[in-house]
Amino acid sequence: MSYFSDAWQWLISSQNWHGSNGIPERLLQHLEFTGLALIIALVIAIPAGLAMGHLRRGGFVVVTIANFGRALPTLGLVVLVFVLTAGSAASWLVPLAALAIPPMLVNTYEGVLQVDRELTDAARGMGMTEWQILRKVEIPVALPLILLGIRTSAIQVVATATIAAYIGLGGLGRYIIDGLARNEYNVVAGGAAVIVLLALAVQGLFMLLAIVIVPVGLRRQAQAS
Amino acid sequence: MPYKKITAAGLAAVACVAVAACSSSGSGSGSSSSNPLSPSASNTVVVGSANFPEDELLAQIYADALQSKGVKVTTKFNIGAREVYYPEVVKGAISIIPEYNGALLTTSVDKTSTAASTADVDAALKAKLPSSVEILNSSAAQDKDSITVTQANAAKYHLTSIADLSSVAKTWVIGGPSEFETRTDGIPGLKKVYGLTFKSFSPLDESGPITLAALQNGKVQAADVFTTTPQIITDKLLSLSDPKNMFAAQNVLPLVYKKAASAKVVSALNAVSAKLTTADLLAMNKSLSINHESYTTVASNWLSQNGLK
Amino acid sequence: MSWAWQNRDQIGHLLLSHLYLALVPVVFGIVVAIPVGIMCVRWRWTWPPILSLTSIFYALPSLALYLVLIAYTGLTDWTVIIPLTLFSLSVLIPNVVDGLRSVPQPVQQAAVAMGFGRLRQTIQVELPLAVPIIIAGLRVATVSSISLVSVGQLIGIGGLGYFFTDGEQRDFSTEIYVGLVLIILLALFFDGLLVLARRWLTPWEAGRAPRGERRRAVTVTLGGSEAGLTGAHAHHAGHAGGGGGHGGGGGHG
Numbered sequence: 157m158s159y160f161s162d163a164w165q166w167l168i169s170s171q172n173w174h175g176s177n178g179i180p181e182r183l184l185q186h187l188e189f190t191g192l193a194l195i196i197a198l199v200i201a202i203p204a205g206l207a208m209g210h211l212r213r214g215g216f217v218v219v220t221i222a223n224f225g226r227a228l229p230t231l232g233l234v235v236l237v238f239v240l241t242a243g244s245a246a247s248w249l250v251p252l253a254a255l256a257i258p259p260m261l262v263n264t265y266e267g268v269l270q271v272d273r274e275l276t277d278a279a280r281g282m283g284m285t286e287w288q289i290l291r292k293v294e295i296p297v298a299l300p301l302i303l304l305g306i307r308t309s310a311i312q313v314v315a316t317a318t319i320a321a322y323i324g325l326g327g328l329g330r331y332i333i334d335g336l337a338r339n340e341y342n343v344v345a346g347g348a349a350v351i352v353l354l355a356l357a358v359q360g361l362f363m364l365l366a367i368v369i370v371p372v373g374l375r376r377q378a379q380a381s
Numbered sequence: 382m383p384y385k386k387i388t389a390a391g392l393a394a395v396a397c398v399a400v401a402a403c404s405s406s407g408s409g410s411g412s413s414s415s416n417p418l419s420p421s422a423s424n425t426v427v428v429g430s431a432n433f434p435e436d437e438l439l440a441q442i443y444a445d446a447l448q449s450k451g452v453k454v455t456t457k458f459n460i461g462a463r464e465v466y467y468p469e470v471v472k473g474a475i476s477i478i479p480e481y482n483g484a485l486l487t488t489s490v491d492k493t494s495t496a497a498s499t500a501d502v503d504a505a506l507k508a509k510l511p512s513s514v515e516i517l518n519s520s521a522a523q524d525k526d527s528i529t530v531t532q533a534n535a536a537k538y539h540l541t542s543i544a545d546l547s548s549v550a551k552t553w554v555i556g557g558p559s560e561f562e563t564r565t566d567g568i569p570g571l572k573k574v575y576g577l578t579f580k581s582f583s584p585l586d587e588s589g590p591i592t593l594a595a596l597q598n599g600k601v602q603a604a605d606v607f608t609t610t611p612q613i614i615t616d617k618l619l620s621l622s623d624p625k626n627m628f629a630a631q632n633v634l635p636l637v638y639k640k641a642a643s644a645k646v647v648s649a650l651n652a653v654s655a656k657l658t659t660a661d662l663l664a665m666n667k668s669l670s671i672n673h674e675s676y677t678t679v680a681s682n683w684l685s686q687n688g689l690k
Numbered sequence: 691m692s693w694a695w696q697n698r699d700q701i702g703h704l705l706l707s708h709l710y711l712a713l714v715p716v717v718f719g720i721v722v723a724i725p726v727g728i729m730c731v732r733w734r735w736t737w738p739p740i741l742s743l744t745s746i747f748y749a750l751p752s753l754a755l756y757l758v759l760i761a762y763t764g765l766t767d768w769t770v771i772i773p774l775t776l777f778s779l780s781v782l783i784p785n786v787v788d789g790l791r792s793v794p795q796p797v798q799q800a801a802v803a804m805g806f807g808r809l810r811q812t813i814q815v816e817l818p819l820a821v822p823i824i825i826a827g828l829r830v831a832t833v834s835s836i837s838l839v840s841v842g843q844l845i846g847i848g849g850l851g852y853f854f855t856d857g858e859q860r861d862f863s864t865e866i867y868v869g870l871v872l873i874i875l876l877a878l879f880f881d882g883l884l885v886l887a888r889r890w891l892t893p894w895e896a897g898r899a900p901r902g903e904r905r906r907a908v909t910v911t912l913g914g915s916e917a918g919l920t921g922a923h924a925h926h927a928g929h930a931g932g933g934g935g936h937g938g939g940g941g942h943g
Contacts, residue, residue: 159761176581226833227877229840231851232870235858239866243594315751322844323858324556324584324591324600332757334584336845337559339464341761348754355749432846434859459846459855460765589859670860675697 159345166346177330179350186327186354189317193249194310197256202302205261209268209298210290218265225258230316238323248320255316256309263305267298300370307362314355328354425453426641429466429475432459433587434669434676435524435609435662439479439633441680443650447477449690450649462560463488471511476641477650482506482519483629484526485636487565497626503634515639517647519632520654522662526566526628527620528555529606531596535619542622543575546603556583556595557605566628567605574627579603609659611667633657649689656687693864701850705872708849711770712836712876718771719778719831720824726779727786728812740783747780752838756845770842777838778831785827789820818891825888832884833877840873 166172173179208214233251241247271294279289295302321329331347334340426447430440437458444454457475460466467489469475482502486494486509496505499519506516528543535541538549546553561567562582571577583600585592588607593616595601606613608620635650665683668674684690694701730737755773763769793816801815843851853869856862 159758162761223833223878223881224874226830227837227874227881229837229851229854229870229873231841231843231848232854232866232873235854236863236866236870239590239858239861239863243591243598311749315749315753318751318753319841319844324586324595330584332753333844334559334562336757337462337464337584338563339462344757345761348751348757351754352750355751356746359745359749432855434856437856459852461846465765587859590861591858670862673693673860673862673864675693675700677700678696 162342163345163349166342167349172346182326182328182330183350183354185325186314186317186329189248189252189320189325189327190310190313193252193256193313193317194306196249196253197260197309197313198306200253201257201260201305202264205264205302205305206268206290206295209265210286210294212269215265215269218262222258222262225255228254230255231319231322234319234323243323247323248317248325252313252317252320256313259308259312260302260305263301263308264298267301267305268294270301271297296371297374300366300374303362303366303369307359307366310358310362311355314358315351318351425455426476426646427455427457427474429456429460429469429478430458431463431466431478432461433589435607435666436479438665438669438676438680440477441676442653442683443477443479443635445677445680445684446649446653446689447646449684450645452643452645452649462558464560470636470638471513473513473638473640476638477646478636480516480634480636481524481631482516482634483631484566485516487629488560492565494629497629499630499632502630502632513639514636515642517635517637517642518651518654519634520657522633522657522659523631524607524609524633524659524662525623525631526557526561526605527608527623528571528603529596529613529618529620530603532617532619534602535621540619540621542624543571543577543627544624545621546577547575549602550577550579553579553602554581554583554600555579555603555605556585556592556601558587558592559584561605570627574625609662609666611663611671615671633662652689653684656689694868701868701872704850704852705876708836708839708851708873709876711767711839711842711847711849712774713832713880715771715774716778716828716832716835718775719782720828722775723779723782723786724817724824726783727790730783730787731790732808732812737787744780744783747776750776752777753841753844756842756847760845765846767847769845770839770847774835774838778835781831781834782824782827785824786820789823789827790816792823793819821891822888825884825891829881829884832880836873836877836880840869 171178175181205218208218230251233254234248237250238247268290275293275297276289279293284292317327318329318332320327321333328347328351331343331350335343335345335347428440428444428447430437440456440458444456447454460469460475463484466475466478467485470478482499483497486496486502486506490506491509494502494505494509496502503516503519510516528546530540539545540549555568555571557567562584563569568579568582571579583595585595585601585604588605588610592601592604592606593610593612596604596606596618597616606618606620612618613620634654637646637650661683665679668679669676681690726740730740750773752773755776756769759769759772763772790812797815797819798811801811806815839849840851840854842848843855848854850869850872853865857865857869
């Protein structure tokens with residue numbers, strides 16, 4: 157299992173934990189790319205998903221965006237924007253945000269859509285405004301799916317931010333691209349290991365978040381059905 | 382009955398994939414031919430290339446020249462940097478690859494060599510290459526690494542040679558392909574030969590748009606740019622001179638696996654090398670990267686113009 | 691675009707190689723997923739560990755997996771095919787399990803009453819009824835696979851992804867557009883083929899209200915009991931209902 161021993165050797169070597177090419181620095185850069193792309197996607201996708209789900213419109217659009225998002229090759233988009241904008245920050249921001257939008261949009265839309273009609277009817281009967289229904293009924297009930305969408309996006313962006321290194325940027329992808337160029341496979345192995353661990357950590361974090369945020373009643377109800 | 386339909390659908394899918402598999406591995410060129418050729422297969426040669434356009438162009442020229450002399454050729458372009466493909470040539474998985482003698486020498490054959498002229502570099506290579514491979518005749522065409530700056534900066538800081546960088550190196554960021562950071566004629570060489578230590582190194586690409594953009598927008602102040610890059614002229618850049626010959630001669634020549642080098646192959650490739658000049662490289666690069674012509678067209682035109690096809 | 695026409699040979703060749711790299715994993719995936727799925731339904735204790743494994747494979751970045759494989763398979767087609775197969779499995783196995791479990795009790799009981807043995811029941815009754823959900827998974831796996839092959843270009847094995855790296859190096863956006871458009875068209879084409887396949891294979895589905903399925907899909911999605919540590923898992927299941935976009939997973943680099 158030479159891959160694992162190579163990765164392990166590289167990970168435990170302390171020089172890789174210091175300096176501008178050290179793991180903490182690259183990790184931070186990676187998280188910056190990821191964070192910014194996710195925030196932009198959140199701002200676009202969640203309101204759109206909430207609106208379309210509440211109004212029960214635009215299902216076809218959502219499905220098309222989902223399929224399109226899955227089919228879009230991120231490397232291609234990164235390179236295209238890079239060539240078209242002569243290397244601006246949009247080169248990585250636009251593709252990563254575009255990648256993050258579909259899962260959030262689809263899950264938010266579906267989440268709001270599947271809220272029991274009886275619940276919303278009752279709320280309307282009680283005199284709640286549409287906004288109040290959204291805030292007090294639909295969003296809480298849809299929360300598990302919304303969080304699932306954000307989690308899926310987060311994992312995908314963390315994985316794909318690796319590609320940013322191809323256009324000369326930092327982040328954990330640097331280990332991959334540089335290691336490949338210099339035939340230093342231990343660096344490649346170690347870098348890949350860190351990225352995988354990060355993806356799993358993000359997955360775990362969101363699962364914990366779901367447990368904390370989703371109201372206990374909803375969680376129990378989901379388990380019972 | 383549904384399960385009969387399911388079986389039919391499944392078989393159809395498998396059949397389609399099988400057809401795609403046969404057609405893709407059958408024609409054998411492009412980036413994904415799977416099986417490296419075993420060296421004992423008679424006269425089919427595998428022409429490989431590194432992962433940058435000029436090398437792919439040269440490989441296309443070699444492949445085209447060989448094919449027009451009746452040699453059977455499989456191509457495997459865009460393998461990676463030398464650190465990746467060199468072992469493949471030594472093993473015989475790749476039979477022929479276009480190389481640059483100086484870079485080949487100091488990167489993979491003899492890191493301590495100080496040979497600088499074409500003759501010396503060729504001699505050093507012949508002496509030190511592993512016994513399974515050999516170099517053929519070198520051409521007059523050279524594509525050297527260079528340390529390049531914007532003309533504006535050159536004027537501002539009075540820079541004409543690499544040595545002049547000593548006044549600014551500490552505050553400057555230098556960029557280049559990833560491997561420049563560790564190669565003997567890269568960052569270590571700048572330190573050893575010119576005593577230069579830069580503020581930091583920024584990994585970019587192989588003298589491509591990323592490097593050029595970085596120079597333009599000030600992300601780096603100096604960069605490793607290949608001397609046949611057409612944008613040196615169009616982007617108003619200046620390649621600093623290299624009086625101490627840190628960058629050795631970089632003549633284009635074929636590196637071949639001996640067992641694949643039949644007399645026909647050798648003579649075809651030597652004929653190409655005899656006609657190739659630096660001006661040719663510059664012109665062809667311009668066709669590729671500015672006029673966006675295809676590799677096959679540019680290669681074919683050059684061969685026809687030089688009577689080799 | 692005249693460039694595309696002039697280079698149609700190269701484009702055609704890369705297209706075929708791209709399809710090969712993308713579809714072989716899906717075929718391997720479904721061939722393995724069906725027996726494994728059947729096993730997970732039959733012997734319930736095997737499901738939680740397999741679910742955990744597939745969750746992990748789903749989250750792993752494909753580029754990282756390609757790189758891990760280099761140590762074992764060198765720079766060959768298998769370096770890309772094996773990780774994509776694992777990814778397909780991570781989508782397909784849960785879908786096969788969901789599909790088999792979605793067969794209504796009355797149907798199963800009728801089969802038993804008619805004297806069907808266990809195996810025959812699974813193959814002749816449950817599997818056909820599970821087809822819509824399985825095909826939903828196949829759609830996700832296929833589309834994602836077609837997209838993810840291009841990332842392999844970073845190790846030189848990327849089918850149409852070649853146009854991305856060459857286009858970047860030569861500052862040639864036309865090439866990049868062609869690569870993008872072709873990959874998306876391929877994905878949409880095979881997605882459409884699978885939708886047609888579903889309609890052909892399940893003639894009894896015609897005219898059925900999609901709502902009911904979506905509701906069940908949501909239940910399965912949120913069902914916590916078997917999800918255990920890995921939480922609501924079937925986010926990529928994309929259950930039928932005319933859309934298949936539920937959860938929107940896959941496609942990461």
